[in-house]
Amino acid sequence: MKSEKMNKLGDKNRRDFIKKTGVSLGSMIFIPSHVLFSKKEVRDATGQVIQKAIVAPSDKVNLACCGIGNRGRAVIRDLYSTGAANIVALCDVNLDGEKSQKSLGAHPNATRYTDFRKMFEEMEGKIDAVSVGTPDFSHFPITILAMSLGKHVYVEKPLTRTFQESELLMKAAKKYGVATQMGNQGHCQDNYYQFKSWVENGVIKDVTKITAHMNGKRRWHGWDPNMKAFPKGQKLPKNFNWDTWLMAYPNHDFHPDLINGQWRCWYEYGNGALGDWGAHLMDGFHQFLDLGLPSKIKPIGLTGHNNLFYPTSSTLEFDFPKRGKMPEVKVTWYDGTDNIPEVPENYGDIEIDKTAKTKKGMVQPKGLKAGKVLYGKNLNFKGGSHHRTLSVIPNENGIDIKKDLPEYFKSDTNHFMNFMNASRGMEKCLSPFEVSAPLSQLFCLGTIAQQINEPLEFDRETKRITNNTIANNLLKGPAPRKGWEEFYNLV
Numbered sequence: 001m002k003s004e005k006m007n008k009l010g011d012k013n014r015r016d017f018i019k020k021t022g023v024s025l026g027s028m029i030f031i032p033s034h035v036l037f038s039k040k041e042v043r044d045a046t047g048q049v050i051q052k053a054i055v056a057p058s059d060k061v062n063l064a065c066c067g068i069g070n071r072g073r074a075v076i077r078d079l080y081s082t083g084a085a086n087i088v089a090l091c092d093v094n095l096d097g098e099k100s101q102k103s104l105g106a107h108p109n110a111t112r113y114t115d116f117r118k119m120f121e122e123m124e125g126k127i128d129a130v131s132v133g134t135p136d137f138s139h140f141p142i143t144i145l146a147m148s149l150g151k152h153v154y155v156e157k158p159l160t161r162t163f164q165e166s167e168l169l170m171k172a173a174k175k176y177g178v179a180t181q182m183g184n185q186g187h188c189q190d191n192y193y194q195f196k197s198w199v200e201n202g203v204i205k206d207v208t209k210i211t212a213h214m215n216g217k218r219r220w221h222g223w224d225p226n227m228k229a230f231p232k233g234q235k236l237p238k239n240f241n242w243d244t245w246l247m248a249y250p251n252h253d254f255h256p257d258l259i260n261g262q263w264r265c266w267y268e269y270g271n272g273a274l275g276d277w278g279a280h281l282m283d284g285f286h287q288f289l290d291l292g293l294p295s296k297i298k299p300i301g302l303t304g305h306n307n308l309f310y311p312t313s314s315t316l317e318f319d320f321p322k323r324g325k326m327p328e329v330k331v332t333w334y335d336g337t338d339n340i341p342e343v344p345e346n347y348g349d350i351e352i353d354k355t356a357k358t359k360k361g362m363v364q365p366k367g368l369k370a371g372k373v374l375y376g377k378n379l380n381f382k383g384g385s386h387h388r389t390l391s392v393i394p395n396e397n398g399i400d401i402k403k404d405l406p407e408y409f410k411s412d413t414n415h416f417m418n419f420m421n422a423s424r425g426m427e428k429c430l431s432p433f434e435v436s437a438p439l440s441q442l443f444c445l446g447t448i449a450q451q452i453n454e455p456l457e458f459d460r461e462t463k464r465i466t467n468n469t470i471a472n473n474l475l476k477g478p479a480p481r482k483g484w485e486e487f488y489n490l491v
């Protein structure tokens with residue numbers, strides 16, 4: 001049951017409210033007054049916290065959290081553990097969920113909501129920043145409304161479900177001047193600073209080929225690739241706000257295979273393995289090799305391709321043109337348990353398939369942890385995911401360089417503290433939308449190639465797919481449901 005105030009508000013007045021926020025606050029730059037004088041978190045040489053951040057209550061950021069179960073619960077935990085967040089509101093379409101209940105129990109004084117629009121209507125003046133830990137497709141409406149109200153935003157990766165939504169959030173970041181951070185947590189510690197240093201000092205240079213891979217089992221593996229329609233609706237759990245769960249996206253009846261992380265399986269709602277893990281594997285080389293957007297995207301091999309959910313395995317090629325003095329680069333993405341890339345023969349501690357035919361100087365692993373390999377003119381590098389650093393793969397040119405590798409900055413601020421400090425005007429976010437939105441757009445282009453299963457040509461200037469009208473229309477995605485159009489007009 002909606003409250004009396006919610007019933008009175010109605011769709012038209014709610015739309016007027018959204019329009020008003022865009023007009024009245026559109027040109028403002030919001031900086032909270034409670035800045036300065038906090039003690040940072042301190043870590044020892046192994047990365048262990050030896051002193052938690054200490055922030056006076058008056059200096060804390062009043063944080064509203066949207067999506068409080070599953071991944072959202074972990075985001076709330078990590079933001080709160082910085083010592084700089086005061087959790088004032090918790091919003092989730094299913095407050096009765098087991099993990100939502102744990103978040104509610106951890107913050108009993110926070111005001112509770114099942115609709116983020118009502119939360120902003122009632123608590124706008126009490127909120128400084130917002131975390132968004134909801135499914136990929138629902139990031140955009142919450143984030144754009146929060147920004148239009150002058151709220152800083154921490155948004156889980158990938159930033160949006162569609163290319164156009166990321167484009168709009170980049171524009172909104174410039175317009176509203178708030179702190180923005182995408183939740184690819186490794187893009188803040190050693191992985192970030194080492195990659196930056198090695199590029200700036202010429203250790204990583206003349207890279208022409210990169211492979212990135214995530215070969216773990218995914219939720220949709222084993223599903224019937226001949227599936228012709230979404231699963232038949234089932235009984236909606238009591239107190240589950242399904243209409244708000246759908247946000248601006250087309251209506252489908254409730255089914256357990258659409259919620260609790262299962263949304264990631266479907267083209268319509270999630271970004272598959274590429275969007276999920278690419279944000280932790282491709283972020284360093286995407287930013288510091290200045291890749292931007294590709295000119296071509298080619299599905300080399302898709303196993304179990306269908307029209308509804310992601311393939312069982314995918315190999316995708318992304319071609320990037322020259323950027324200044326940097327040469328053309330081909331980035332190849334691999335996912336699927338049986339779709340493991342070749343690696344250089346001196347890669348390291350791996351079990352090799354000696355029966356596989358490989359190119360000269362390469363071997364075929366039987367298994368690999370999620371990671372990447374960069375192939376440069378003189379040196380090759382391997383790396384893992386999240387904050388894990390790169391290492392030089394030994395060869396005739398790389399054996400002696402290890403002792404000459406440059407040092408890099410060691411930060412005592414993690415991704416969450418970085419956002420909290422940025423919300424208080426103390427530092428800049430390291431994964432702001434100007435950096436993370438183009439990375440997310442790369443994933444969106446890859447997922448379109450997976451769905452269409454045809455090579456795509458992309459114009460980097462006009463930001464259009466030029467050889468396939470259907471694919472080009474997918475850059476924008478489905479038309480918003482009635483009542484949600486105004487969210488796309490807040491920039």
